[in-house]
Amino acid sequence: MNETVRESMEFDVVIVGGGPAGLAAAIRLRQLSPETSVCLIEKGSEIGAHIVSGAVIEPRALAELLPDWKERGAPLNTQVTAEEMLYLTETGSLRVPFLDKFMPHMANHGNYIVSLGEVCRWLATQAEELGVEIYPGFAGAEVLIENNRVVGVATGDMGITREGKPGPNYQPGMELRGTYTLFAEGCRGSLTKQVMAHYDLRKGVDPQTYGLGIKEVWEVPAEKHRPGLVQHSFGWPMDDQTYGGAFLYHFGENLVSYGFVVGLDYPNTWLSPFEEMQRLKLHPAFRKHLEGGRRVAYGARALSEGGLQAMPRLTFPGGALIGDSAGFLNVPKIKGTHTAMKSGMLAAEAVVDAMQSQRAEPATFTQRVKESWVWEELRTARNIRPAFARFGAKKGAIYSALDAMIFKGRAPWTLHFKHADNEVLKPATLTAKPNYPKPDGQLTFDRLSSVFLSATNHEEDQPVHLHVKNQALWKTVNWDVFRAPETRYCPAGVYEVVDEAADPKLQINAQNCVHCKTCDIKDPCQNIDWTVPEGAGGPNYPAGM
Amino acid sequence: MKIVVPVKRVVDYNIKPRVKADGSGVETAGVKMSMNPFDEIAVEEAVRLKEKGAATEVVVVSIGVQQAQDTLRTAMAMGADRAILVLAEESPEPLAVAKVLKAIVAKEEPGMVILGKQAIDDDMNATGQMLAGLLGWGQGTFAGKVEVADGSVRVSREIDGGTEEVSLKLPAVITADLRLNEPRYASLPNIMKARKKPLETLNVADLGVDTTRRLTVVSVAEPAQRAAGVKVGSVAELVEKLRNEAKVI
Numbered sequence: 039m040n041e042t043v044r045e046s047m048e049f050d051v052v053i054v055g056g057g058p059a060g061l062a063a064a065i066r067l068r069q070l071s072p073e074t075s076v077c078l079i080e081k082g083s084e085i086g087a088h089i090v091s092g093a094v095i096e097p098r099a100l101a102e103l104l105p106d107w108k109e110r111g112a113p114l115n116t117q118v119t120a121e122e123m124l125y126l127t128e129t130g131s132l133r134v135p136f137l138d139k140f141m142p143h144m145a146n147h148g149n150y151i152v153s154l155g156e157v158c159r160w161l162a163t164q165a166e167e168l169g170v171e172i173y174p175g176f177a178g179a180e181v182l183i184e185n186n187r188v189v190g191v192a193t194g195d196m197g198i199t200r201e202g203k204p205g206p207n208y209q210p211g212m213e214l215r216g217t218y219t220l221f222a223e224g225c226r227g228s229l230t231k232q233v234m235a236h237y238d239l240r241k242g243v244d245p246q247t248y249g250l251g252i253k254e255v256w257e258v259p260a261e262k263h264r265p266g267l268v269q270h271s272f273g274w275p276m277d278d279q280t281y282g283g284a285f286l287y288h289f290g291e292n293l294v295s296y297g298f299v300v301g302l303d304y305p306n307t308w309l310s311p312f313e314e315m316q317r318l319k320l321h322p323a324f325r326k327h328l329e330g331g332r333r334v335a336y337g338a339r340a341l342s343e344g345g346l347q348a349m350p351r352l353t354f355p356g357g358a359l360i361g362d363s364a365g366f367l368n369v370p371k372i373k374g375t376h377t378a379m380k381s382g383m384l385a386a387e388a389v390v391d392a393m394q395s396q397r398a399e400p401a402t403f404t405q406r407v408k409e410s411w412v413w414e415e416l417r418t419a420r421n422i423r424p425a426f427a428r429f430g431a432k433k434g435a436i437y438s439a440l441d442a443m444i445f446k447g448r449a450p451w452t453l454h455f456k457h458a459d460n461e462v463l464k465p466a467t468l469t470a471k472p473n474y475p476k477p478d479g480q481l482t483f484d485r486l487s488s489v490f491l492s493a494t495n496h497e498e499d500q501p502v503h504l505h506v507k508n509q510a511l512w513k514t515v516n517w518d519v520f521r522a523p524e525t526r527y528c529p530a531g532v533y534e535v536v537d538e539a540a541d542p543k544l545q546i547n548a549q550n551c552v553h554c555k556t557c558d559i560k561d562p563c564q565n566i567d568w569t570v571p572e573g574a575g576g577p578n579y580p581a582g583m
Numbered sequence: 584m585k586i587v588v589p590v591k592r593v594v595d596y597n598i599k600p601r602v603k604a605d606g607s608g609v610e611t612a613g614v615k616m617s618m619n620p621f622d623e624i625a626v627e628e629a630v631r632l633k634e635k636g637a638a639t640e641v642v643v644v645s646i647g648v649q650q651a652q653d654t655l656r657t658a659m660a661m662g663a664d665r666a667i668l669v670l671a672e673e674s675p676e677p678l679a680v681a682k683v684l685k686a687i688v689a690k691e692e693p694g695m696v697i698l699g700k701q702a703i704d705d706d707m708n709a710t711g712q713m714l715a716g717l718l719g720w721g722q723g724t725f726a727g728k729v730e731v732a733d734g735s736v737r738v739s740r741e742i743d744g745g746t747e748e749v750s751l752k753l754p755a756v757i758t759a760d761l762r763l764n765e766p767r768y769a770s771l772p773n774i775m776k777a778r779k780k781p782l783e784t785l786n787v788a789d790l791g792v793d794t795t796r797r798l799t800v801v802s803v804a805e806p807a808q809r810a811a812g813v814k815v816g817s818v819a820e821l822v823e824k825l826r827n828e829a830k831v832i
């Protein structure tokens with residue numbers, strides 16, 4: 039953006055993103071090759087500041103990475119001890135019997151309920167001990183490509199004013215040049231998007247499909263706390279065309295993690311994921327866990343739900359995509375931490391291999407993935423999410439039970455995703471408005487008091503990081519046809535329509551953005567482009583998230 | 584002239600503090616911590632004085648837990664030359680801090696100590712004043728402007744309804760107020776360089792200072808929730824409510 043000379047620094051490997059994938063890759067690199075210089079940047083103000091997850095995690099990849107994780111004090115403290123899968127009607131609930139037979143992917147023996155943010159902070163200390171240089175508060179803003187090879191990234195300029203000019207505190211960005219660059223930005227990475235376009239990595243694969251997860255952490259009275267309890271639900275309040283469900287995990291010291299995930303291929307433009315997640319708490323099956331407690335944290339994040347069918351080519355000259363950036367999440371399990379970590383570890387191995395043989399592309403990564411348990415796991419899971427997209431919630435559930443029991447995931451066919459999530463919204467006049475209850479201030483809340491709990495902060499005087507590419511298109515499509523769906527799907531109240539009656543205009547309250555990436559995914563014409571704001575901006579999720 | 588700047592590691596100003604369930608204090612486990620914002624201003628001022636040629640070295644000091652070294656690294660990325668970490672329990676009391684600082688001053692012999700006017704965690708607003716008292720130095724608290732002249736410093740103090748100009752003989756203690764300056768960003772190249780700047784670690788015991796707590800926290804509570812407002816339909820209703828419900832007229 040600016041012509042000032044940027045400083046630059048050379049590393050063997052540059053990693054963009056400090057989630058489980060990036061941190062596992064960094065650790066693996068230094069374990070395999072202690073001389074390799076590894077630099078990791080994270081846009082959050084500290085590691086974990088932008089992490090939203092459930093999270094029930096499988097310790098499999100962690101045990102492979104750091105076999106003595108228990109002795110090292112990994113914050114995996116609550117083992118799953120009981121679990122329930124509920125099918126909800128508006129007032130009642132049915133428990134799915136024989137969970138491990140009908141829905142084996144939902145069985146959680148041996149897994150742990152954690153705060154993934156805390157796990158990431160711990161992984162970061164492990165990585166630093168091994169000599170990884172970690173720089174939180176710096177966002178990768180630009181991919182550096184020279185002679186068709188990715189040669190690193192540049193961090194964003196700091197201190198640019200709202201008008202786009204250098205302010206009194208201006209600091210130019212810095213080039214972090216790496217022989218190899220790993221993109222570990224999580225779901226819908228902004229640089230990943232550019233790399234995929236440049237190298238056409240999505241050629242011949244299904245469109246990626248996404249979900250939006252909104253989560254709260256509650257502190258409940260000790261007598262209500264049942265550490266180790268895992269509860270999932272499907273059915274109400276989602277209709278049959280909408281994929282969605284809720285989770286509730288008791289963990290830590292009187293904490294309960296409650297969240298709701300909705301498939302972003304939902305057709306009803308009036309649907310508000312935020313209000314669905316709020317009203318679900320009023321259902322007796324959830325109310326009984328939370329009543330009498332207080333909400334201590336709030337956050338939201340998109341997740342990649344396309345699975346194997348939507349996975350792009352993983353490598354390109356100068357680097358690879360890992361974790362949720364590539365779409366390694368196991369959807370029916372809603373677990374992506376163990377696969378993200380494993381993908382990072384395999385990429386590290388491929389990079390070390392490429393470094394030794396001086397190849398530009400760490401191409402053995404793909405083969406390593408195919409030979410690993412990750413591939414087997416994702417293959418088994420591959421038909422479940424598309425079955426829901428195709429047959430609806432009830433038949434999709436039946437399909438997935440049959441798939442699990444008869445074929446054990448090895449059905450001789452593969453179901454495909456036909457549409458990208460932004461293409462399936464129906465016009466406002468053709469869909470019915472749900473009737474959402476008003477927040478009661480006890481169990482249910484409005485958006486603004488929720489964003490407040492995410493401790494989101496962006497330097498005020500900076501350019502708006504959400505780009506509406508074509509303003510006219512907003513009026514003719516978003517407003518005229520869909521009545522501004524962004525005002526409903528954005529979980530942080532960033533989008534508002536002003537002057538609705540006379541001359542409707544879109545107002546963007548960018549400082550509230552929690553970096554969930556939903557607008558970048560769901561906007562009907564892909565007219566909204568999410569770019570990184572100034573480093574350290576965004577949520578500051580507290581302990582427990 | 585050497586300048587010493589004490590910096591405190593506190594709960595980040597963006598975080599909404601959560602009172603522990605037992606009321607014994609504020610939850611800090613796993614909570615994001617960063618440099619007390621007034622201390623950033625103090626560091627910035629010291630670095631600017633060095634850049635102007637009025638100072639030759641800026642030494643930052645933190646008294647607290649091991650992780651306070653992150654705070655010191657940030658200060659060095661902003662331009663401080665070196666750092667001293669004095670290991671102690673988390674958030675020691677102002678008097679203990681002032682005594683430790685007195686020992687550091689004896690060792691370093693600076694011409695000036697610039698502190699924040701208060702730490703945003705316990706809002707004591709006392710350390711600077713106590714340090715000046717212990718050292719017998721002049722103090723310029725709530726500084727909005729600092730100008731060093733030959734052997735003295737002129738400080739504009741932010742006081743109720745205006746500013747007060749004081750002139751102090753050096754060495755002196757200054758505490759930084761909000762409007763003194765706008766601290767710079769620690770740039771990535773400078774953060775990288777700061778990793779190589781010297782950081783010395785000491786123990787409170789090495790300095791022979793007694794940091795035993797003298798204050799007891801009785802209880803910590805969150806402010807009472809404000810009751811929701813109501814909309815009144817008319818002026819008459821408002822008057823009626825003010826008279827009979829609020830009983831203010």
Ligand SMILES: Cc1cc2nc3c(=O)[nH]c(=O)nc-3n(C[C@H](O)[C@H](O)[C@H](O)COP(=O)(O)OP(=O)(O)OC[C@H]3O[C@@H](n4cnc5c(N)ncnc54)[C@H](O)[C@@H]3O)c2cc1C
Binds near residue numbers: 090252375
């Ligand atoms: C609501 C919800 C519930 C979930 N529940 C579970 C669960 O129970 N179990 C489970 O295993 N998984 C769960 N997942 C999935 C799991 O969280 C993800 O699969 C996993 O976090 C992916 O790891 P990652 O490292 O690929 O990406 P992320 O964890 O998303 O990490 C990416 C990091 O990169 C940073 N970053 C992004 N772009 C940039 C940039 N340009 N510059 C610098 N930094 C950048 C981000 O700030 C972030 O810190 C859940 C996800 C959600 C949203």
Ligand SMILES: Cc1cc2nc3c(=O)[nH]c(=O)nc-3n(C[C@H](O)[C@H](O)[C@H](O)COP(=O)(O)OP(=O)(O)OC[C@H]3O[C@@H](n4cnc5c(N)ncnc54)[C@H](O)[C@@H]3O)c2cc1C
Binds near residue numbers: 701708
């Ligand atoms: C309404 C209000 C809101 C404020 N809000 C903020 C805020 O949000 N953030 C912030 O950073 N600052 C705030 N301040 C400023 C902050 O409260 C003061 O900076 C701080 O109280 C100064 O404390 P002190 O102990 O140094 O001195 P003082 O408050 O001046 O004195 C402390 C006490 O010493 C005694 N005393 C003082 N002088 C004498 C004397 N000559 N003889 C005998 N006894 C004496 C008095 O008992 C006095 O109460 C606010 C101030 C006010 C008035």
Ligand code: SF4
Binds near residue numbers: 557
């Ligand atoms: S503006 Fe976009 S990325 Fe930010 S919170 Fe809203 S939907 Fe998510």
